[in-house]
Amino acid sequence: MASPRRKPSDTEPSTTGAAKLHLTRFLPYRVSVLSNVVSHTVAKLYDKRFGITIPEWRIIAVLGGGETLSAGEIAQRTAMDKVQVSRAISRMLDSALILRESGDTDRRKALLTLTPKALAIYAEIVPLALAYEAQLTSALTEEESVQLDRLLIKLQAQADQLAVTPDPKNTP
Amino acid sequence: MASPRRKPSDTEPSTTGAAKLHLTRFLPYRVSVLSNVVSHTVAKLYDKRFGITIPEWRIIAVLGGGETLSAGEIAQRTAMDKVQVSRAISRMLDSALILRESGDTDRRKALLTLTPKALAIYAEIVPLALAYEAQLTSALTEEESVQLDRLLIKLQAQADQLAVTPDPKNTP
């Protein structure tokens, strides 16, 4: 059935001496798999009904309130890098979802606003997005949802830390 | 303080008539951002010290016990698609991390085993991976870790459901 060698009273310390690791219990793997499934599902939703990608959706989401932002500000708020934002914007210009005018004070900054067409998509897509989110969390109790919120905040903060400082011991 | 808008009795019904959506509170977005940061950090770790990618690491992880699996089985256990697995395997063949021999009974299935070189990487990498995971969860209490485990299981199950059946109402 399961484990071939029964006696861990090893005489051989090196061959399989290391700790074992089950991928399905490894947090980075689990988060990645969850994210993939969720993103894929959501991407299909957006693409099928509105013909937009997730980067485009994110831009619509942050500009949906009618605000005007620069590409850099969009990058910050959507956690995308500037290249991704630049490309999404150029697609959105083609499909008349966004309006670009260069700023008066600083002509490097482009001021970006959604077109009515994009605002209409926003109005339609938000309920769908929220419905999906609701379905996703429908398996959770109210209390668990609160826990999830707290855990995600903590994990994100810690992950950000570790991304900057890979190994504390190596940086004295 | 949780919910920001208490009174839905808004005075402006059409301009932003749709429900608003804050990206930073939208679960799919949050999971995606977390996954990106974690994956990126982990990928750097694996690449820098061992010159392997995450797909390769996953294959090493599932074969690390010394098992022999087919590519299809690896795909299942690593949640990668067969193309990804195929490509990772061909890279690993080049770098002598994996051994491939065609099966006796079914010559379509290739039997894959790690080489000693890969097992050595496994032995080295597992402690690093577990250390990263431990650092990631070090911000959580013991109880929170248990909660996280339960929440991830529930969310994954639900996400899988929704991936298969996008909208229950449309499938009578």
Place this chain on the structure above:
DNA sequence: TTGCAACAGTTTCAGATGAAACTAGCTTCA
């Protein structure tokens, strides 16, 4: 048998990606 559908794995193709180089506009300070 042979014909055909199903399966394992690979390759192709077209698009997505990120790092680094690049362009253009702004700021600083000698």
Place this chain on the structure above:
DNA sequence: TGAAGCTAGTTTCATCTGAAACTGTTGCAA
């Protein structure tokens, strides 16, 4: 001023990716 160095955003390049097409193998059924 004006050279040097920022910053915003774009483009290039090399790689990665997933869907679909393809190759070779097996199983089944007429």
